[in-house]
Amino acid sequence: MAVFAVWSWVPVVLNIILLVMGLFLILLVLIQRGKGGGLVGALGGVGGSSPFGSRAGDAFTRITIYVAALWLLLTMLQVRVIQNTAYEDREQSLGKQYNIPMQQQ
Numbered sequence: 001m002a003v004f005a006v007w008s009w010v011p012v013v014l015n016i017i018l019l020v021m022g023l024f025l026i027l028l029v030l031i032q033r034g035k036g037g038g039l040v041g042a043l044g045g046v047g048g049s050s051p052f053g054s055r056a057g058d059a060f061t062r063i064t065i066y067v068a069a070l071w072l073l074l075t076m077l078q079v080r081v082i083q084n085t086a087y088e089d090r091e092q093s094l095g096k097q098y099n100i101p102m103q104q105q
Helices: 008-031 038-042 054-097
Strands: none
Touching: 008 054
16 A cells, blocks of 8 residues: 555656756756856856846846755655655556455555
8 A cells, every 4th residue: 555645647747847947947047147147148248237137136046046946846756756656556566466456445
């Protein structure tokens, strides 16, 4: 009996959410103003300024930290979900192989 039973669509939804969040996190890091100018400076912009205003750096830093923390937590949740799904699949296949009746919940 699995303690953390999941539906079959949960890993797929988590994959999509993590993919979108990962791309968003990459974009957040790339638009931030760094000491060397970052991507803005590499594309011909002024390295010391940001197209989003002078206080945007602080906001982007906070948003990046929050998104990265949420991404990390969702990644840990996904590992847990996939492990339990694999465990349940293995239990079912062993039950069929040795003709062991599965317990009904």
